[in-house]
Amino acid sequence: MKKKIFVTREVFGEVLDFLAPHFEVADNQADRVLTPEELTQVLADKEGALTTLTERIDENLLSRCPQLRAVCNIAVGYNNIDLTACNKHGVMATNTPGVLDDTTADFAWALILATARRLNEAEAYIREGRWDKWKLKQFLGLDVHHATLGIVGLGRIGQVVARRATGFEMEVLYHDVQRAAPEIESACRAKYVTKDELFSRADIVTVHIPYSPQTHHAVGAAEIALMKPSAILIHAARGGVVDDAALVEALRKGTLAGAGLDVFEGEPALHPGFLEMKNVVLSPHIASSSERTRFKMAMMAAENCVAALTAGNPPNLLNPKGK
Ligand code: GLV
Secondary structure, eight states: OOEEEEEOSOOOHHHHHHHTTTEEEEEOTTOOOOOHHHHHHHHTTOSEEEEOTTSOBOHHHHTTOTTOOEEEESSSOOTTBOHHHHHHTTOEEEOOOSTTHHHHHHHHHHHHHHHHTTHHHHHHHHHTTOOOSOOTTTTOOOOOTTOEEEEEOOSHHHHHHHHHGGGGTOEEEEEOSSOOOHHHHHHHTEEEOOHHHHHHHOSEEEEOOOOOGGGTTSBOHHHHHHSOTTOEEEEOSOTTSBOHHHHHHHHHHTSSOEEEESOOTTTTSOOHHHHHOTTEEEOOSOTTOOHHHHHHHHHHHHHHHHHHHHTSOOTTBSOGGGO
């Protein structure tokens, strides 16, 4: 008898086709976000799940889904999964590292350029029919070329962001909990500095660290207060890493020039202050969303699920003790 699995959100048809020979697959192609109770009920008789960041896998769910052996997240971030609870219940958890680095870094650059050059404001101005003449001082922005870029987190994605900065002839500073190896620093042309130096010197700060209790509000009022009033903050990491209320406050007071944001605390709800401000570029958590990359992420999660429930050794296992 085939093992039963559940795919919690809409995925590409090819992914379901790939899973079908291995498992009895139930899916949610209607793409409604299930409540924790609905998710628990649907997983109660399943051995595997393909999940996304909209599903919380915690003690409450796992204690009521005793058959579950593998939870395969379609995301590199996995703060929706309680790994300690997975270990306790013998559940393997996996993610999708690597395949989204370039696409996510590209999007961070889209936010950098759009925010620095006020693209959303300028476009809205045209769409509203307000463009009546060329003006010398129209939508004066911040130069990206030759500016100082401060990267918070020189992990896989941060490194790609740094390498892209070479074309803009920027000075690149970074800060991380651990200093990167010399060969990474030189490939990225990035200089390790303290957090305070990064926030006070950078013209553009871009955040690329995962969310965890340790990184909650890692960019908070104190860090934002160090930034120059002409600087901008870019955030395409995970909601909660930046203190959104502190950011709104700084933007309102004008102690920061702008922000480009793809992720939010409590998304899809967002701080209402962001909607009032023209100098904020907003996108709905789409940094990894190119056709090719989202397909690769979903397929990688499916491959993890097959490996987990057949050989017991998924390539992207997050909790080796959970087996
Ligand atoms: C998306 O946010 C991811 O973590 O992959």
